Amino acid sequence: DIQMTQSPASLSASLGETVSIECLASEDIYNNLAWYQQKPGKSPQLLIYYASSLQDGVPSRFSGSGSGTQYSLKINSLESEDAATYFCLQDSEYPYTFGAGTKLELK
Amino acid sequence: QVQLQQSGAELAKPGSSVKISCKASGYTFTSYYISWIKQTTGQGLEYIGYINTGSGGTNYNEKFKGKATLTVDKSSSTAFMQLSSLTPDDSAVYYCARGNILWVWWGQGTLVTVSS
Numbered sequence: 340d341i342q343m344t345q346s347p348a349s350l351s352a353s354l355g356e357t358v359s360i361e362c363l364a365s366e367d368i369y370n371n372l373a374w375y376q377q378k379p380g381k382s383p384q385l386l387i388y389y390a391s392s393l394q395d396g397v398p399s400r401f402s403g404s405g406s407g408t409q410y411s412l413k414i415n416s417l418e419s420e421d422a423a424t425y426f427c428l429q430d431s432e433y434p435y436t437f438g439a440g441t442k443l444e445l446k
Numbered sequence: 447q448v449q450l451q452q453s454g455a456e457l458a459k460p461g462s463s464v465k466i467s468c469k470a471s472g473y474t475f476t477s478y479y480i481s482w483i484k485q486t487t488g489q490g491l492e493y494i495g496y497i498n499t500g501s502g503g504t505n506y507n508e509k510f511k512g513k514a515t516l517t518v519d520k521s522s523s524t525a526f527m528q529l530s531s532l533t534p535d536d537s538a539v540y541y542c543a544r545g546n547i548l549w550v551w552w553g554q555g556t557l558v559t560v561s562s
Contacts, residue, residue: 373548382541382552383491394550426491430547434507437491 341365341429345438353446357415360441362427364408371431374403374412376423377440383426387412419445448472450480450542452553458560463530466556468542475523476500479546482516482527485555486538496546497525505546532560 387403495506543549
């Protein structure tokens with residue numbers, strides 16, 4: 340199975356700041372990488388697919404980049420509603436595998 | 447609009463089985479696979495597998511073969527996942543999601559607690 344190493348595990352930032360979350364795959368996943376946001380008690384929501392494509396309805400302050408084995412999610416101009424846990428998911432090869440998650444706290 | 451409505455929380459004894467449902471509405475059920483995902487605090491998110499809602503064909507994560515059984519009832523637009531020989535490690539929130547990729551639509555999750 341492809342291992343997804345996500346960092347950091349937690350992050351604290353202020354409103355208006357920019358943050359980045361990284362995911363490292365154990366092998367090339369050919370941009371087949373999605374990012375999800377999950378708030379407590381809710382189902383995950385798709386933010387980014389195919390590494391950098393923004394899902395409809397997702398604010399443009401979210402962006403994804405990367406290739407090969409290294410990918411990142413950037414959130415510009417943090418807003419209070421961005422407090423959540425973020426997961427990466429590789430959907431290049433079965434079984435799909437997730438990163439362990441990054442909990443973003445707003446100061 | 448698209449909705450996936452999952453069945454309610456389950457409390458089950460070790461060694462028993464549970465069957466979770468995921469009722470779809472707002473779209474043509476057989477046009478999309480249904481995938482299942484497990485979430486625990488300790489292990490995070492794990493992909494269980496998917497079912498082709500048209501043919502009933504399935505694809506399982508090796509880890510969940512023998513543990514999860516995916517079925518569908520096309521007449522009621524409902525997908526099911528049966529979990530067997532339950533142990534405390536099966537305690538989790540289980541989600542269904544539409545499609546075998548790019549999960550935009552999710553169920554609300556079903557909490558399964560395995561305890562004697």
